[in-house]
Amino acid sequence: MSQSPYIKIFIPGPVDVRSEILAAQTRPMIGHRSPEYAELQGRIIPRLRPIFGTAGRVFVVTASGSGLQEAAVRNCVRERCLSLVNGAFSQRWYEMVLANGKQGDALEVPPGQAIHPEQVDEKLRSGRYDAVTVVYNETSTGVFNPVPEIAAVVRNHPDVLLLVDAVSCAGGVEIKADEWGLDVCLTSSQKALALPPGLALCSVSDRAMERAKSIPHRGWYFDFLQYEKYAAKNHTPATPAISLMYALDAQLDSIAAEGWQNRFARHKQLMNLVHEWVREAGFDFFAEEGYRSPTVTCVTNTRGIDVAALNAFLRQRYMLISNGYGNLKDKTFRIAHMGDTTVEEIKALLDAINAFLKGQ
Ligand SMILES: Cc1ncc(COP(=O)(O)O)c(C=O)c1O
Incomplete structure (x- = not known):
């Protein structure tokens, strides 16, 4: 197999x-x-x-x-x-x-x-x-x-x-x-x-x-x-x-070994990195301010990018994000920043998305 x-x-x-x-x-x-x-x-x-x-x-x-x-x-x-x-x-x-x-x-x-x-x-x-x-x-x-x-x-x-x-x-x-x-x-x-x-x-x-x-x-x-x-x-x-x-x-x-408080702090750090990227890349948040998830960011696709093409690009680099859920497909896309994901991994993902956006 x-x-x-x-x-x-x-x-x-x-x-x-x-x-x-x-x-x-x-x-x-x-x-x-x-x-x-x-x-x-x-x-x-x-x-x-x-x-x-x-x-x-x-x-x-x-x-x-x-x-x-x-x-x-x-x-x-x-x-x-x-x-x-x-x-x-x-x-x-x-x-x-x-x-x-x-x-x-x-x-x-x-x-x-x-x-x-x-x-x-x-x-x-x-x-x-x-x-x-x-x-x-x-x-x-x-x-x-x-x-x-x-x-x-x-x-x-x-x-x-x-x-x-x-x-x-x-x-x-x-x-x-x-x-x-x-x-x-x-x-x-x-x-x-x-x-x-x-x-x-x-x-x-x-x-x-x-x-x-x-x-x-x-x-x-x-x-x-x-x-x-x-x-x-x-x-x-x-x-x-x-x-x-x-x-x-x-x-x-x-x-x-990581410690629960360190784990929670890492999740916050990952969220902050993704939030910073959303603002810098000129997208918007789907969730209202003050109530945004520490583990998954739902990005409003204000730039109208082709989410499937983004994922095809990412797949060639051995990464994948998620399209919007149900009728939010293509209008939004989601980046999960949870689990054992590291700062380096999120940075590598955001760099790859930026490389895709540059080619648009
Ligand atoms: C918030 C929430 N509740 C419930 C579920 C259903 O969980 P499961 O797929 O483990 O049954 C999910 C799955 O994604 C979820 O995100």
């Missing part, structure tokens, strides 16, 4: 995975009820807490992040959910609420704009909702919603749970689930944690667990109570993706 050449992908997931982490997946298989597996999971779980900023429970499930979005709905929405919608992934979470037989309303603002806490407060004052879904980092638009401020508003409504999708920012930005009062905060392995796809991780508050106990049909695969029961023995209810757990174990060693 011929191997395709190594292309460094600067797309907002899956992201590039370093070869040591890929190699960690090739360790020999072990039984998932063996002491070796329990030791592996037992070693991993406590080291995941800094991702979410929690001293409490963290679950790892074999699924992509969408699985945990569905889990959050099934375990935590009693009757009616308010979904904050400002892009494709938040819209999808709203649709999941309805697809799971729950009632829901969308608080929708145009893509590119952030959801503001006062808008949420106004809706919650109706007393109709028992949960809120919010996407922290809207990957489709590059908007970074003000989750700490939204959480402060939600916490004024004691019966309302706050479910947070941090899929494309957790691991690249500091999250304080306990301090802010996030009831579920979830992410996928293939984004800022720089792992292959296939694992989803979340923190779950005591309040959320209590809610789950009161909900009769939570399903089986994503039942938080089952996860909690098996977690006591460092097991999972069903067979976990053991190879991915090996990769996660190795990646947590690398992250410990």
